[in-house]
Amino acid sequence: MADVKDILGMGRSGPAAADDKGTEKPAKPVKEKLKRPEGMSREAFALLRGTGHPIVASQFVSSIKKNDVLKKPKPSTKGIVTYQYKPFKNQARTDGLELSHWVKCHKGANGIIREPDDSEYPYAKYNKKVQLFKYNDEEYKNLIQPESGNWSREETDYLYDLCELFDLRWHVIWDRYQFAAPSGVSAPARSLEDLKERYYGVARRLLVSRQGREAPVANNTLVKNPFNKQVEQDRKRALEALLARTPQQITEDHAVLAEARAIEEKRKAEANAARRAAAVTVAAAAPTPAAAAPPRTTSPTQPGRPPSQPGAAMPGVMAAPGSLAAAGVGAGPMSQPRSLSPGPSLAGELRQPLDFDTAAPPGVPSLFDADVKPYKPKPGAYLRGAHTQSMAAQQAATMAGGSRAFKAVEATLTDLNCPAALLGPRMMTRATSGAWLALRADVIALHEMRRNLANRLNADERAVKRPEKRRRP
Amino acid sequence: MPSPLRKQASDTVTHRWTVYLRGANNEDLTHIVQKVTFELHHTFSNPHRVILQPPYEVTEQGWGEFDINITLTFTPDAREKDLSILHRLKLYEGENMPNTTKKPVMSEVYEEVVFSEPVEAFYRRVLATPPRPAPDLSCQPYTTPFDEREEVEKLRDCRARVAAMVAEVRKDYEGAR
Numbered sequence: 074m075a076d077v078k079d080i081l082g083m084g085r086s087g088p089a090a091a092d093d094k095g096t097e098k099p100a101k102p103v104k105e106k107l108k109r110p111e112g113m114s115r116e117a118f119a120l121l122r123g124t125g126h127p128i129v130a131s132q133f134v135s136s137i138k139k140n141d142v143l144k145k146p147k148p149s150t151k152g153i154v155t156y157q158y159k160p161f162k163n164q165a166r167t168d169g170l171e172l173s174h175w176v177k178c179h180k181g182a183n184g185i186i187r188e189p190d191d192s193e194y195p196y197a198k199y200n201k202k203v204q205l206f207k208y209n210d211e212e213y214k215n216l217i218q219p220e221s222g223n224w225s226r227e228e229t230d231y232l233y234d235l236c237e238l239f240d241l242r243w244h245v246i247w248d249r250y251q252f253a254a255p256s257g258v259s260a261p262a263r264s265l266e267d268l269k270e271r272y273y274g275v276a277r278r279l280l281v282s283r284q285g286r287e288a289p290v291a292n293n294t295l296v297k298n299p300f301n302k303q304v305e306q307d308r309k310r311a312l313e314a315l316l317a318r319t320p321q322q323i324t325e326d327h328a329v330l331a332e333a334r335a336i337e338e339k340r341k342a343e344a345n346a347a348r349r350a351a352a353v354t355v356a357a358a359a360p361t362p363a364a365a366a367p368p369r370t371t372s373p374t375q376p377g378r379p380p381s382q383p384g385a386a387m388p389g390v391m392a393a394p395g396s397l398a399a400a401g402v403g404a405g406p407m408s409q410p411r412s413l414s415p416g417p418s419l420a421g422e423l424r425q426p427l428d429f430d431t432a433a434p435p436g437v438p439s440l441f442d443a444d445v446k447p448y449k450p451k452p453g454a455y456l457r458g459a460h461t462q463s464m465a466a467q468q469a470a471t472m473a474g475g476s477r478a479f480k481a482v483e484a485t486l487t488d489l490n491c492p493a494a495l496l497g498p499r500m501m502t503r504a505t506s507g508a509w510l511a512l513r514a515d516v517i518a519l520h521e522m523r524r525n526l527a528n529r530l531n532a533d534e535r536a537v538k539r540p541e542k543r544r545r546p
Numbered sequence: 547m548p549s550p551l552r553k554q555a556s557d558t559v560t561h562r563w564t565v566y567l568r569g570a571n572n573e574d575l576t577h578i579v580q581k582v583t584f585e586l587h588h589t590f591s592n593p594h595r596v597i598l599q600p601p602y603e604v605t606e607q608g609w610g611e612f613d614i615n616i617t618l619t620f621t622p623d624a625r626e627k628d629l630s631i632l633h634r635l636k637l638y639e640g641e642n643m644p645n646t647t648k649k650p651v652m653s654e655v656y657e658e659v660v661f662s663e664p665v666e667a668f669y670r671r672v673l674a675t676p677p678r679p680a681p682d683l684s685c686q687p688y689t690t691p692f693d694e695r696e697e698v699e700k701l702r703d704c705r706a707r708v709a710a711m712v713a714e715v716r717k718d719y720e721g722a723r
Contacts, residue, residue, distance in 0.1 A: 457658035
């Protein structure tokens with residue numbers, strides 16, 4: 074009960090307190106007594122007050138009443154608008170024709186003030202004409218007459234008139250060309266090229282003579298690209314022939330183009346392969362200090378042994394797959410003569426020697442780089458295992474096709490079923506590290522070849538399909 | 547210069563192990579290596595163990611496998627920077643926990659150190675020094691000799707197979723022309 078009274082704001086003691094409370098209320102000043110503006114509805118105004126959250130009116134009431142449509146229009150400064158029917162002349166016309174049209178004018182207090190710049194007809198400025206190079210009699214006699222061929226002076230004048238009339242639109246000129254020779258001899262039939270040739274020839278000679286030397290006008294199109302009748306005729310004939318090809322001819326043309334593209338690609342591929350094969354060289358005998366001294370006791374070294382055959386892969390040499398396998402098996406088991414030289418037919422397929430010398434030949438650096446070439450790093454001590462692993466990573470990184478392609482390479486290495494293939498030999502000597510890097514390079518090359526083959530097959534398919542696609546509308 | 551390392555399983559508080567550095571066929575390395583530093587796990591007391599003369603080895607007892615950083619410091623006339631090898635201590639052979647056999651678990655890694663353009667004096671001195679055997683390690687009877695022949699043959703075999711694959715693809719290539 075006491076809580077309710079508390080809520081209602083009434084006192085706890087009884088009626089006496091209630092009276093006190095009652096008298097207090099009217100003494101409390103009424104603060105908010107805003108008058109609702111007349112333009113606003115009651116609900117809208119209620120939103121503006123009493124909600125407690127700060128709604129700020131985005132528009133003042135006075136601005137709402139700005140564009141009242143019932144307002145009377147104020148008189149404008151220029152005067153009352155009237156329209157007058159006035160005659161006008163077109164400066165572009167040559168015959169002085171005068172027509173009339175309605176013009177908007179403002180009527181002032183006393184008279185009529187007309188629209189400004191009434192004199193110039195606004196559309197006259199669009200009347201553009203072609204600039205012709207016209208000759209006078211002297212020029213004609215001296216320059217043009219000697220080289221006119223079968224063009225008479227009258228015919229040339231007639232041609233010029235037509236050009237001016239038709240703005241050098243040749244097809245119209247040619248259509249309207251009907252020269253009746255005054256001497257009675259009928260003029261030869263003039264083709265479009267003849268007309269053009271005559272006009273451009275005359276214009277060029279005039280231009281050159283007026284400027285004096287060739288130099289100032291060398292940039293002018295007329296001089297730079299003189300009109301050549303023969304070229305024009307050939308070009309037009311070729312265009313017509315092109316348009317008039319039958320469908321069979323079209324397919325033949327496409328086939329020839331596709332063949333040309335294929336031949337070009339083959340040539341490029343062969344050039345690449347030849348380049349790579351030529352890059353495999355026998356180790357150069359440059360006298361640089363080689364690997365550390367202690368002779369390897371794990372395999373007997375033969376200091377005087379010449380380096381093993383490079384086995385450079387020439388693309389032309391191809392051992393038949395059957396004999397290849399046999400040679401591989403034959404060369405496998407090693408007996409007493411521990412010659413680490415490759416079998417010749419096997420070597421024909423590989424880019425690098427099948428085996429590497431365990432001890433580097435004198436003068437050859439002992440480490441290998443990513444291309445399995447002897448590699449001399451900066452002076453210092455290096456760990457062969459760490460270096461070879463980083464070279465292997467470099468091989469993977471520089472492979473064309475990115476990490477996706479490399480995953481296929483890894484898969485192949487795993488399929489070989491030899492842990493050393495994927496991870497590297499447990500014992501990294503010069504021979505093993507060279508062999509491992511060479512193996513990886515071979516697998517990468519294999520995958521590249523496969524991809525090229527697939528691309529070539531796709532390209533051929535597409536080249537065959539394309540002409541068919543064009544025929545369908 | 548090869549330098550295999552290993553560890554050994556033993557009794558009591560799980561394992562006693564030894565990490566060592568040795569020449570490939572147990573040669574002496576003192577004419578090239580001045581000292582070897584084994585950096586053990588930081589939980590070991592004094593983890594920075596410097597060994598100044600052969601046999602270069604550290605024996606400890608513990609329970610866990612971790613990476614040991616082995617730093618070779620070369621003799622001063624070589625003027626080379628220190629070379630670091632990282633070796634994982636191996637206590638367990640495969641998945642079975644305690645090592646039932648009496649033989650210790652060996653994990654040796656073969657490495658070659660290649661000196662590129664060594665200092666002339668160093669080079670000549672090393673070439674002139676005849677090889678001699680090093681003092682035995684504590685685990686000497688268990689060390690295995692390294693033979694590269696097997697690796698070479700395996701890799702050669704792989705390369706032959708890859709060459710066969712290449713030949714096949716090349717045949718397809720020719721056929722597609």
